[in-house]
Amino acid sequence: MMTGAPRITMLSAALSRDGGGVFASILGAAEALADRGVPVSLIGLADSHSAADRPTDPRLASRVVTLRQRMPLGVPAPLVRAIADERPDILHLHGLWLPPSRAMAGWRNSSGRPTVISPHGMLDPWALANSAWKKCLAGLMFERANLAAASCIHALNLAEAAAVRAYGLRGPVAVIPNGVHLPTVVSAADAAAGAGDGRRVMLFLGRLHPKKGLSETIQAWSRMDAALRADWRLVIAGWDDGGHGAVLRDLAGPMLASGDICFVGPLFGPAKEAALRGASAFILASHSEGLPMAVLEAWSHGKPAFMSAACNLPEGFAADAAIRVTPEPQALADALAMHLGRADLPDIGARGRALVAERFSWPAVGARLAAVYDWLLGGGPMPADVEPEPGQSTPRRRPGPALRRDGCS
Template sequence: MCRSFKVKILQVIPCYLPAHRYGGPVKSVHELSRKLVELGAEVTVFTTNADGPDDLDVPIGSVVLLDGVKVHYFSVEKPRSYFRSPGLNRALAEQIHQFDLVHINWLYVYPTLTAARQCLRQNVPYILSSRGMLDSNAVAMKGELKKKLYLSLIEKKHLAGAAALHFTSYGEEANSWQSGWNKRHVVVYNGINLSEYADLPDIAEFDQQFPELYGKKIVLFLGRLNYIKGLDLLTQAWPMVVRDLPDAHLVIAGPDDDGYGVKVRQWIRDGGCEQNVTFTGMLLGREKLAALSRADMFVASSYLESFGMAIVEAMACGKPVVITDRVNICREVEQAGAGIVTPCDPPRIADALIMLLKNPKVGREMGTKGLKFVANNFTWDKAAREMTDVYEDVLLKRKR
């Protein structure tokens, strides 16, 4: 592969930084794009100004430069959940031919639809990253019939027409629904920047912000308060943990998603363990690092994770992880010896948490193994190099 990657790439994604509320894909697309720029690529992003029910405070109709990435924000219109943006569609129709390759992220949304259509109309090659939305569990989770109809009637030709389908883990690839529509699959993991986790805040820093944590054994949940994150499972498991270990404390760090946090707080009250739970809201930057530094372990009780960025961040901080078998990197975590994988079953989740809380030496050993695995497999430098190989392969095949 040529190390100076002089290619013009367009990333299309319905939402982008600083819309952190949308979770891992927003950051992962930016980090990959930033690294591609470092390798010599010219990367442009077409996205909307959506930020949940609000609009991002960003300029419309001009370029915003973020870490060398040229970002174009377009106004989102109703229905907002579909990220409809006529302005984005017009820009794609007028400019898509200027790019060597398009990388489309997400499914079931307007930007994905219009980007794939324009690529096919103007004969521009594209990669499609479903970001977990083809996962059979995701398809079956909510509105199954509607999703299957949308995929079959609308997205099938777009999936089939892609130069490749990109998956962020082998688990995501294996679990994908109707991925046979296109057998050109590539797996490139997401990553992190290890340097960000090399100098963590002192563990006392988080206690100063949340004094109720002083002297407690901390289990950290980091993510959106959303059904898919399995907080109903975790809040059923937590009273079992507290009955065995009264000094255990659960930190739930993340933004409320469509009022789901109200349910989570009620479940905590119903379990009678309010004194053993702290809600911090969304944590970013140093605050997030302080939480990771203070935690004794990390938990992800998810019904679905196409990758699990927060899990990898915890591993990068040397923390053992307890995750469900619905996390698509569960095989990698288990093989690395970096944590415990459980079914989506509250008693089993509780047992895993209790075991690690009672055996800190085992937890430290798992944390060390996890950090080593992340350093070897889950970095953005590695991901960007592998993705440039994918892009070059697509472009070379096109020239033949």
């Protein structure tokens, strides 16, 4: 049993804006744990933004490791050494398929200490089908065994927990969402500022990737009535993932010149906050998500969310804090035509903010994560958030990979 707070090291491929919402969730969780007196360190791979985006919270030790090869062809010794230097009691991996997974396996084998893995939606069916052969190969080479040997898998919601089970994993699964910080209440004047020309702003915020449903959103926007487009502008804020931005700009075509659609590039810090304050609504017609930080951030600013079921936030629909859309152009255009003229959009956004305060605040999430860590180290009972191995009243570690259900032979 631990006599003091456990030392937690969070490991990820990116500790910068390159990690998108995963980086935001790591940072938020680490700060929430630090607020509880838990020592937390962060380790990631060096990238073009890791120096500029290094966490500034003095309570968080962070380091980035440069690897000659980012493809996980072998155990990355520099990364394993960096983990060992931190002397964690628990190693918590965020994300899959990359060198940190192999580093976790190497450290686990040498230390025998508990490990936690957060897939962040990377085991969802759509995500597995994207670049499927690469993920099948990575699963066969290392990731399946790494997941099977984890002390606990951290799922962001019940849908992700089901995806974990569908992948054939039978160990303990803790279902704990991401969190956000609640900003100062947004004034009506902020939202009224909109695009600066009288139009209201429908905001997309995230990476420009096919899974986000942006091509379908742009097609839907083009099919809207001209009167609606005269009142609303679609603002797309995010960084280009794999050249998808050029495809989207070509698809937007003349709507760029008319100002119906605007690409503003990636936004961080005060610029992102200003975009959220000035928006009148938020959209994410995604094909696949773990639990999107951007929706939680939009809700925290009191913005109604137009989102798909794949965002895995059914609480939003249940609380009437979101409007359900699908990533299909005509159906999405019909939904926008039906709902953009509603006078109660601010009320829907207010319900989203209340939902965040109740269920998705970082202090509450940090307490739940801390309880899981404490349990893994023998310092407390199994939390209610943890589902043990099917058929077992208490968790036990499986000796090897389980039945394959991901299409790999």
